[in-house]
Amino acid sequence: MYKVPLKDGVLDMENGTFIQIKNLKKYFIEEPDLLMKLVAKKKKRVVKAVDDISLDINKGETLGLVGESGCGKTTLGRTIVRLYEPTEGKIIFKGEDITEARGEKLKEYRKKAQIIFQNPYSSLNPRKTVRQILSVPLIASGVKDPHEREERIMYLLNRVGLNYRQMDSYPHEFSGGQRQRIGIARALAMSPEFIVADEPVSALDVSIQAQIINLLEELKEELNLTYLFIAHDLSVVYHVSDRVAVMYLGKIVEMGKTEDIFFNPLHPYTKALLSAIPSIDKSKRRERIILEGTVPSPVNPPKGCRFSTRCFVKKGKMCEEEEPELKEVEKGHFVACHLY
Amino acid sequence: MTIKNGIVPAKYYEVSYKKSNLITNLLSLLGKIKKHPTALIGMLTIIAYILMAVFAPFISPYSVKYSDLSARLLPPVWSGGTWAHPLGTDQVGRDLLTQIIYGSRISILVGFLTVLISASIGTFLGAIAGYYRGTVDTVISRFADFLLSFPFLIFAVGVMAVLGPGFWNLILALTFKSWVEFFRLVRGEVLEEKNKEYVEAAQALGRSNGAIIVSEILPNIFQSIFVLATLRMGYMIIMEASLSYLGLGVPPDIPTWGSLINSGRNHIFDAYWISTLPGIALVILVLSINLFGEGLRDILDPRLKVEGSE
Amino acid sequence: MLEIRNLKVVFQTDRGVVKAVNGIDLSLERGKILGLVGESGSGKSMTLLSILRLVPYPGKIVEGEILFEGEDLLKKSASQMREIRGKDIAMIFQDPMTTLNPVFPVGEQIRESLRVHNIIKPEKEGILGFLRERDRRKKEYEKVVELMEKVGISYPEKRYFSYPHQFSGGMQQRAIIAIALSCNPKLLLADEPTTALDVTIQAQILDLLRQINEVNGTSIIFVTHDLAVAAEFCDEIAVMYAGQIVEKGPVDKVIEEPKHPYTKGLLRSIPKITRKKEKLYAIPGNVPDLAFLPPYGCPFYERCEEAVEECKEATIPLIEVSDGEFVRCIKYL
Numbered sequence: 001m002y003k004v005p006l007k008d009g010v011l012d013m014e015n016g017t018f019i020q021i022k023n024l025k026k027y028f029i030e031e032p033d034l035l036m037k038l039v040a041k042k043k044k045r046v047v048k049a050v051d052d053i054s055l056d057i058n059k060g061e062t063l064g065l066v067g068e069s070g071c072g073k074t075t076l077g078r079t080i081v082r083l084y085e086p087t088e089g090k091i092i093f094k095g096e097d098i099t100e101a102r103g104e105k106l107k108e109y110r111k112k113a114q115i116i117f118q119n120p121y122s123s124l125n126p127r128k129t130v131r132q133i134l135s136v137p138l139i140a141s142g143v144k145d146p147h148e149r150e151e152r153i154m155y156l157l158n159r160v161g162l163n164y165r166q167m168d169s170y171p172h173e174f175s176g177g178q179r180q181r182i183g184i185a186r187a188l189a190m191s192p193e194f195i196v197a198d199e200p201v202s203a204l205d206v207s208i209q210a211q212i213i214n215l216l217e218e219l220k221e222e223l224n225l226t227y228l229f230i231a232h233d234l235s236v237v238y239h240v241s242d243r244v245a246v247m248y249l250g251k252i253v254e255m256g257k258t259e260d261i262f263f264n265p266l267h268p269y270t271k272a273l274l275s276a277i278p279s280i281d282k283s284k285r286r287e288r289i290i291l292e293g294t295v296p297s298p299v300n301p302p303k304g305c306r307f308s309t310r311c312f313v314k315k316g317k318m319c320e321e322e323e324p325e326l327k328e329v330e331k332g333h334f335v336a337c338h339l340y
Numbered sequence: 341m342t343i344k345n346g347i348v349p350a351k352y353y354e355v356s357y358k359k360s361n362l363i364t365n366l367l368s369l370l371g372k373i374k375k376h377p378t379a380l381i382g383m384l385t386i387i388a389y390i391l392m393a394v395f396a397p398f399i400s401p402y403s404v405k406y407s408d409l410s411a412r413l414l415p416p417v418w419s420g421g422t423w424a425h426p427l428g429t430d431q432v433g434r435d436l437l438t439q440i441i442y443g444s445r446i447s448i449l450v451g452f453l454t455v456l457i458s459a460s461i462g463t464f465l466g467a468i469a470g471y472y473r474g475t476v477d478t479v480i481s482r483f484a485d486f487l488l489s490f491p492f493l494i495f496a497v498g499v500m501a502v503l504g505p506g507f508w509n510l511i512l513a514l515t516f517k518s519w520v521e522f523f524r525l526v527r528g529e530v531l532e533e534k535n536k537e538y539v540e541a542a543q544a545l546g547r548s549n550g551a552i553i554v555s556e557i558l559p560n561i562f563q564s565i566f567v568l569a570t571l572r573m574g575y576m577i578i579m580e581a582s583l584s585y586l587g588l589g590v591p592p593d594i595p596t597w598g599s600l601i602n603s604g605r606n607h608i609f610d611a612y613w614i615s616t617l618p619g620i621a622l623v624i625l626v627l628s629i630n631l632f633g634e635g636l637r638d639i640l641d642p643r644l645k646v647e648g649s650e
Numbered sequence: 651m652l653e654i655r656n657l658k659v660v661f662q663t664d665r666g667v668v669k670a671v672n673g674i675d676l677s678l679e680r681g682k683i684l685g686l687v688g689e690s691g692s693g694k695s696m697t698l699l700s701i702l703r704l705v706p707y708p709g710k711i712v713e714g715e716i717l718f719e720g721e722d723l724l725k726k727s728a729s730q731m732r733e734i735r736g737k738d739i740a741m742i743f744q745d746p747m748t749t750l751n752p753v754f755p756v757g758e759q760i761r762e763s764l765r766v767h768n769i770i771k772p773e774k775e776g777i778l779g780f781l782r783e784r785d786r787r788k789k790e791y792e793k794v795v796e797l798m799e800k801v802g803i804s805y806p807e808k809r810y811f812s813y814p815h816q817f818s819g820g821m822q823q824r825a826i827i828a829i830a831l832s833c834n835p836k837l838l839l840a841d842e843p844t845t846a847l848d849v850t851i852q853a854q855i856l857d858l859l860r861q862i863n864e865v866n867g868t869s870i871i872f873v874t875h876d877l878a879v880a881a882e883f884c885d886e887i888a889v890m891y892a893g894q895i896v897e898k899g900p901v902d903k904v905i906e907e908p909k910h911p912y913t914k915g916l917l918r919s920i921p922k923i924t925r926k927k928e929k930l931y932a933i934p935g936n937v938p939d940l941a942f943l944p945p946y947g948c949p950f951y952e953r954c955e956e957a958v959e960e961c962k963e964a965t966i967p968l969i970e971v972s973d974g975e976f977v978r979c980i981k982y983l
Binding site (some may be wrong): 068069076175176178205206207208210211212214217232233234235236238239259262263272274276277278279280281285288290291294295305308 | 659689690709818819820821822848849850852853854856857875876877878879881882883905915916917919920921923924925927930931932933934936937
Binding site for chain 2 (some may be wrong): 077081083106107110114115117118119122124125126127128136137140141183190193
């Protein structure tokens with residue numbers, strides 16, 4: 001029903017997009033308790049994890065979200081599925097503003113937007129059997145009959161490549177890759193349309209990573225899913241994504257089609273990031289750009305362009321005083337940098 | 341075996357069909373206890389005591405109120421007494437063996453009830469404080485800190501002095517402070533579990549907070565609560581005995597080990613058995629409970645660690 | 651300078667005997683970097699720990715020789731090993747946050763390494779002993795600052811007194827490298843030192859390690875699961891699977907002309923950034939359970955696409971295919 005004309009990654013604003021994020025902010029406020037405030041004069045700390053992000057996700061695409069630790073990509077993913085409450089901004093899902101949805105509306109949204117977690121060891125309740133773990137989402141989506149539930153669980157397990165006879169086993173009886181498959185089954189149980197995959201393969205062995213990536217791609221084809229694929233492994237992101245957004249310190253610094261980002265990076269941070277990827281193929285190895293210093297704290301981001309403290313092609317004062325806006329520089333290719 | 345697209349067909353993962361549930365868990369736990377000598381001894385002794393308490397009317401030689409003033413202060417069988425009163429009699433002619441057997445009822449009942457109630461209260465408050473944090477947490481935690489600043493026995497004595505003797509007053513006095521231990525344990529564990537991703541997953545599925553606490557978090561911390569409960573039980577039994585010794589426990593017509601020890605105080609030299617034998621019964625029970633509790637902790641703890649990545 | 655012969659490490663668990671390391675032969679020349687590549691359960695970390703005889707209980711080294719500069723480390727006494735650890739052979743681990751002690755300043759932890767091995771010798775005893783102690787402390791402080799600078803920690807004089815949690819992940823790892831280098835070891839064992847770090851920090855740390863190797867001539871054994879990192883960083887690679895080495899050789903040869911099906915599978919399953927996107931090849935199945943390894947036959951048989959019947963039963967040794975290249979596969983018998 002929701003058609004999205006996608007012409008070379010350019011969003012057709014007239015017909016609407018699948019998910020629109022508008023000026024989303026997520027701040028974590030650490031408020032010390034009364035005693036600390038009076039006695040130790042401790043002030044509140046505000047961690048600006050996601051600071052004014054606007055982007056669109058098109059139906060049927062995989063948007064890759066990359067960045068290093070502390071950039072806010074995990075927070076963004078979780079905020080989109082309303083695991084965290086947004087501090088400011090809007091999330092519009094299929095034309096509906098679900099930013100403040102509660103009760104029934106929120107339940108409906110949850111059915112359609114699910115999340116897969118990174119750590120296969122802690123994302124499953126160790127005291128529950130697979131059957132119990134998968135029953136929860138099925139009950140939540142209204143499958144009341146226990147026989148029907150059992151059938152659906154069998155189907156789900158089979159679909160993700162597990163033996164349905166292991167339904168009554170506990171998570172610790174499975175390997176990491178198998179546990180991740182259970183996590184995927186759990187997300188699928190709600191029959192979602194959109195899945196946030198938060199580093200789904202980072203904790204897995206290389207040979208299992210490929211299996212899970214293939215599984216995710218197959219499921220996307222078969223069930224017509226849309227993914228937000230968060231990862232720090234750039235090779236994996238390159239492989240699965242149609243478009244990529246690069247985050248730094250709570251902001252998007254570059255966004256565009258995967259090939260554009262990887263073969264024609266514009267933002268200096270993206271260039272540095274790509275240059276650091278180790279590559280098996282000698283011919284593909286890039287000239288390494290070494291970044292000075294470390295990532296500033298998201299509590300006190302630098303004024304102006306956040307990357308200015310480490311940028312190697314600074315333009316001068318403007319970079320330190322004015323924050324660059326995310327502008328479309330080439331077709332479908334956005335950058336936030338004063339160089340453009 | 342055809343391998344398509346890197347996904348191996350389900351048959352490859354054949355694992356023997358295992359139905360795990362509470363019964364099988366308990367059975368396997370029993371199996372492990374059997375291998376652990378101290379835990380086993382502890383458990384068997386506790387079971388013996390419980391049986392003794394339950395079947396008291398059937399196994400004690402005399403009725404509990406029976407007293408024969410002509411048979412006062414008779415020594416136990418190894419100090420020159422008769423088998424009519426194998427453990428001797430007290431200063432009003434009551435058979436000590438009967439008194440000790442019946443005394444176990446109070447001790448075990450008090451121990452069990454106190455722990456049950458304080459564990460329930462403590463777990464409930466701890467879960468709320470740990471999960472919701474904020475003012476609720478601060479208020480309850482400060483109150484708990486406040487309670488902790490009183491020494492246990494003195495506090496209990498104070499409460500009993502105000503309320504007067506009585507079984508339920510005793511329970512109240514003992515639970516009033518002991519819930520704090522459970523509160524702190526549960527709060528700490530809930531804080532830790534709350535950050536784990538399976539809790540986030542449940543939130544993402546839209547489960548209510550209450551459901552998450554009860555059905556996701558609690559099963560994971562249940563083992564710690566259980567171990568703490570076992571260990572506290574011994575302590576509660578001692579507390580009951582202490583209060584009874586001070587005359588502040590249950591009404592004097594109900595036999596307890598503590599009041600027996602107290603009543604034998606004046607006869608330590610001429611009729612040592614009145615104080616000593618109940619004392620020994622007490623020590624053995626508490627020791628067994630502690631051995632069992634610690635053995636349980638040993639057995640359960642390493643297995644609590646989920647086999648994670650190498 | 652390091653030779654490992656037929657190393658076997660075994661764990662007695664209630665599930666059975668786990669053969670964590672099942673007959674490993676390795677050799678490392680002075681000044682070279684050897685990469686040990688494998689997935690979890692391959693035995694690579696255990697091999698490193700065996701060199702320093704730090705295998706955790708209930709594991710035991712049950713067979714083999716580890717010759718370091720001609721002497722068998724497995725025959726040394728506990729106090730001799732303590733001398734060697736940290737001084738001749740140093741080790742760095744994966745998670746910097748847990749390796750550093752959170753309650754001591756970073757500089758003090760580096761200094762501890764100097765003190766344990768008496769790098770800066772105390773002067774002769776005397777009545778003014780305490781003054782000499784202060785003098786010695788000052789010299790150690792200076793040496794630590796020098797070390798911190800060498801590993802790239804800025805403002806070392808001030809940072810000496812910082813606590814680990816005030817350092818970022820990359821700086822923590824540098825501090826650990828400083829501890830490792832403090833006594834100028836001949837061999838550095840690195841157990842996945844960059845796995846927990848961001849990719850840009852990883853690049854920095856790898857550069858640092860390369861510098862150390864080139865300038866000081868320190869040999870390095872680098873354990874990783876990331877073939878790409880090993881390809882860029884190491885001179886030689888040994889690929890491990892289920893406690894054995896399945897392929898070994900100069901890095902270019904192994905990466906460009908892999909011989910063992912497992913190596914080939916690994917290389918094919920890594921997503922590559924090329925213009926043409928292909929479906930990822932995935933090695934089917936799972937890493938085997940080391941408690942239930944068959945006593946004969948190739949451990950990779952179940953997942954191998956080139957397997958033949960004989961693979962199930964034959965025990966294949968490591969075969970030298972050409973100069974310096976070894977494979978453990980029936981196809982090369």
